[in-house]
Amino acid sequence: MRNFFCLTVLFAVVFLLNSCKSSEKETGQIAVSWELVTNFTDVENGFEARFTLANHGNDALTDKNWALFFNMSPRPIIPAKTAQSATVQHINGDWYKLTPNAGFALAPGDSTEIRYAGTEAVIKHTDAPMGLYFVFYDKDGKEENIVQVGNYTVLPFARKEQQLRGKDDLRPLQTAAKRYQDNLAVSLLDAKQLQRIIPAPVKITPGAGTLSFGNEVAIFYGNGLENEAKLLSEKLKAVTGTDFAIKSGTPADKGIVLKTGAVLVNGIAKEAYKLSVDDKGVTITGSDASGVFYGTQSLLALIPTASYLKPGPAIALDYVQIEDAPRFHFRSMHLDVSRNFQTKETILRLIDLLAMYKINHFLFYTTEDEGWRLEIDGLPELTKVGAQREHTAGGMASPVLHPAYGSGPKAYDEGKYGSGFYTKADFIEILKYATARHIKVIPELNFPGHARAAIKAMEARYERLMKEGKEKEANEYRLIDPNDKSVYLSAQGYKDNVVNVARESTYHFYEKVVDEITKIYAEAGLKLDVFHAGGDEVAEGAWTKSPEAAQLLKENPAVKDPKNLQSYFFGKLLKRLEKRNLSIHGWEEVALNKSPEGKYLPNPEFVGKKVVPYIWNNIYDLDLGNRLANAGYPVVLCNVTNFYFDLAYNTDPLEPGLYWGGLVDAYANWAFAPFDMFKTTFQTSMGKPLTFTGLEKMKPEARKNVIGLESQLWSETVKGRDMLEYYTLPKLMGFAESAWAAERPWETIENSGVRQSSMQKGWNVFANTLAQKDMPRLATLNGGYNYRVPMPGAVLENSTLKANVEYPGLSIRYTTDGSEPTPQSSLYSAPVKVSGKVKVRSFDAAGRSSRTAIVDGNAAGSTLD
Structure with missing residues (x-):
């Protein structure tokens, strides 16, 4: 589902590229630098890179006394064509090591260069090696010392061959000049032309007049709406600094009234609401409590951004009437906290x-190959082993999770994100917090692939109980066939991440976890009725040399082939979960079979059985979502080309993120036609135009099977709260528009030219709204969210600076003296004469800024950012 690339990222404000400084755990005695040499190699989509090691210490490195371990976005390594002094080896997942070859010697004061090559070109600093550490060995080859690299540099990706993925990469380089040309498509709008609320209501009717009120106006709530009233009061206090009283019943005079009643908008009652602002105050009528809650969110969005930036005791709202209901009832965001952990507090901020x-x-998404993040009663190893990553001398065989995504050799190391989990109390708090805000939390246990953390945890349990002489108990939850000699490599580079589906203990483990999670929900006062079973990316070759799997195939000849064991597993698991009255969601593979040629085909077996596949693959299998909806499956669309927040905003090497499925910005999230995705998907990840000839379109009668949309944030490159929010904002706003707002006019326009014109007009309004309203507001909420402000576009023509912005309403500040632009620097308002090197930055009304773009007048307008 995802390729991934990992490293701490160079951000202008909060992030610095991993050129680490020494600490008690780190040393600069061996300096390491890494350079991407080129992506234009003899191997299609290959790359060549080099390490340089400089010995600043007093001891020599020999051909036996050291190895350098690191993480790098998983890619197969190609044997070196020429002799090298050391060799890069792939161990497992994204874990690699550099080992000296015979005759290697690095004396104090000397340096050496080691080249290596691999497949799948790299174009981002987030692709570079990270989490580097040396292991030093004694004369007998035993580990003597582990030292994290404290002096590490990643050289800039400055050349074309470093910024393109080979000769087949058709995407233009990301420069200030390109941004300038792209930004010409948008223009500044007056505040009255902005979208009043994101996501847009079905109907909004302005009135004549203004309501001004403060905390003298109380919030009155009807039956069952005290929670919504309390939450609204908290939000209004954040804007005004004053407390708003909440009362049951109705006001005698002016007030903010929350009530339920019959509301039907666009034929939709669930979550629908009406909002009225007039001389009597504010009235929100929802068809249910959810509708009332969404009405309060619209009310908060109507408050002028100036009131958020400069809180005062009074709020002024223009009179307005709103009728609203969601286009899709299922509107979701997925968050992976397994690759890199996020704190409970960050999760609560995200829920808000x-x-x-x-x-x-x-x-x-709390379980993965790289981490198990939820405490489960009766299975302590899941968190004692599965929730932490550390160096292991035993390699893959040890019941330990090895370093991944730069987590380093030490578990729970400060500033690293490889270790951590949620206690039951944490999870209950998250559940309650989300429920109060009308968000259903769906847990996931991804089997049979993506299961390495569970496998290693249960192997640790097995070893513990065997030492205690409890063989029966040891095997109760074991997940592997110990005699399995199958050879495979998962999409993420793992060789040992698939459970054995022939073992009863595998199903027993799954049931145990589901039952314990069910109990946690009950403790939170909730009923678990939806469970996500994962089911994606089982590697070819799994189970092919397992004696237990061979016996299962012998006993079940209809299965025919090991590749069909995934469908077998899901069918058997489904029967057990159905007994627990669960609707089962899963990645698209749960509803697919593989043909003998390896092509995925809809599996009719689970239609009508409360199985909901999530469709992510619209880049390699373009019409898969259409085919599954047409086959009768209720589907959730989470198309990689539009809704993967972890894909980079653009190709800038310093812009963090992935790109295997293309590039995703707020526009991509906004520009989505759910019933005809061919209208909004145009290119491969390499920029090659897509063709849809002969592919299956969604039938009109199948549209009802699209139950909703989901955005995804996989966390391979996401380190900490600031990065999570940077990746999410403002993409989330574009996604919300696609998931909630009524069908946009352009979605049904067949003529591509007319459709693009209509889309551009709509996007211009949305982009202006982001810059002028929503982004500055986010700077004031919950201590401020770390949203992304895009860099400006700029060109120099005849010593004249021309600059513009991606989101009109952002301001541009520039300097010509080499200093960094600040909110007090020269304001760009029109083309201006300059000389030499010019630095430009975008700023919003809250003072948040972009990274700096540099244009050099002495270099014919070249862009240096």
């Missing part, structure tokens, strides 16, 4: 953000 934009589901 989702609620603000009317997202009502949260797929909480």
Whole structure:
């Protein structure tokens, strides 16, 4: 589902590229630098890179006394064509090591260069090696010392061959000049032309007049709406600094009234609401409590941004009438906290953000190859072993999770994100917090692939109980066939991440976890009725040399082939989960079979059985979502080309993120036609135009099977809260528009030219709204969210600076003296004469800024950012 690339990222404000400084755990005695040499190699989509080691210490490195371990976005390594003094080896996942070859010697004061090559070109600093550490060995080859690299540099990606993925990469280089040309498509709008609320309501009717009120106006709530009233009061206090009283019943005079009643908008009642602002105050009528809650979110969005930036005791609202209901009931965000952990506090902040934009589901991805993040009663190893990563001398065989994504050799190391988990109390708090904001949290246990953390944890349990002489108990939850000699490599580079589906203990483990999670939900006062079973990316070759799997195939000849064991597993698991009255969601593979040629085909077996596949693959299998909806499956669309927040905003090497499925910005999230995705998907990840000839379109009668949309944030390159929010904002706003707002006019326009014109007009309004309203507001909420402000576009023509912005309403500040632009620097308002090197930055009304773009007048207008 995802390729991934990992490293701490160079950000202008909060992030610095991993040129680490020494600490007690680190040393600069061996300096390491890494350079991407080129992506234009003899191997299609290959790359060549080099390490340089400089010995600043007093001891020599020999051909036996050291190895350098690191993480790098997983790619197969190609044997060196010429002799090198050391060799890069792939161990497992994204874990690699550099080992000296015979005759290697690096004396104090000397340096050496080691070249290596691999497949799948790299174009981002987030692709570079990270989490480097040396292991030093004694004369007998035993590990003597582990030292993290404290002097590490990644050289800039400055050349074309470093910024393109080979000769087949058709995407233009990201420069200030390119941004300038792209930004010409948008223009500044007056505040009255902005979208009043994101996501847009179905109907909004302005009135004549203004309501001014402060905390003298109380919030009155009807039956069952005290929670919504309390939450609204908290939000209004954040804007005004004053407390708003909440009372049951109705006001005698002016007030903010929350009530339920019959509301039907666009034929939709669930979550629908009406909002009225007039001389009597504010009235929000929802068809249910959710509708009332979303009405309060719209009310908060109507408050002028100036009131958020400069809180005062009074709020002024223009009179307005709103009728609104969601296009899709299922509006979700997925968050992976397994690759890199996020704290409970960060999750709560994210839930607030989702609620603000009317997202009502949260797929909480707490189990993966690289981490198990949820405490489960009776299985302590899941968190004692599965929730932490550390160096292991035993390599793959040890019941330990090895370093990944730069987590380093030490578990729970400060400033690293490889270790951590949520206690039951943490999870209950998250559940309650989300429920109060009308968000359903969906847990996931991804089997049979993506299961390495569970496998290693249960191997640790097995070893513990065997030492205690408890063989029966040891095997109760074991997940592997110990005699399995199958050879495979997962999409993420793992060789040992698939459970054995022939073992009863595998199903027993799954049931145990589901039952314990069910109990946690009950403790939170909730009923678990939806469970996500994962089911994606089982590597070819799994189970092919397992004696237990061979016996299962012998006993079940209809299965025919090991590649069909995934469908077998899901069918058997489904029967057990159905007994627990669960609707089962899963990645698209749960509803697919593989043909003998390896092509995925809809599997009719699970139609009508409360199985909901999530469709992510619209880049390699363009019409898969259409085919599954046409086959009768209820589907959730989470198309990689539009909704993967972890894909980079653009190709700039310093812009963090992935690109295997293309590039995704707020426009991509906004520009999505769910019933005809061919209208909004144009290129491969390499920029090659897509063709849809002969592919299956969604039938009109199948549209009802699209139950909703989901955005995804996989965390391979996401380190900490600031990065999570940077990746998410402002993409989330574009996604919310696609998930909630009524069908946009351009979605049904067949003529591509007319459709693009209509889309551009709509996007211009949305982009202006982001810059002038929503982004500055986010700077004031919950201590401020770390949203991305895009860099400006700029060109120099005849010593004249021309600059513009991606989101009109941002301001541009520039300097010509080499200093960094600040809110007090020269304001760009029109083309201006300059000389020499010019630095430009975008700023919003809250003072948040972009990275700096540099244009050099002495270099014919070349862009240096």
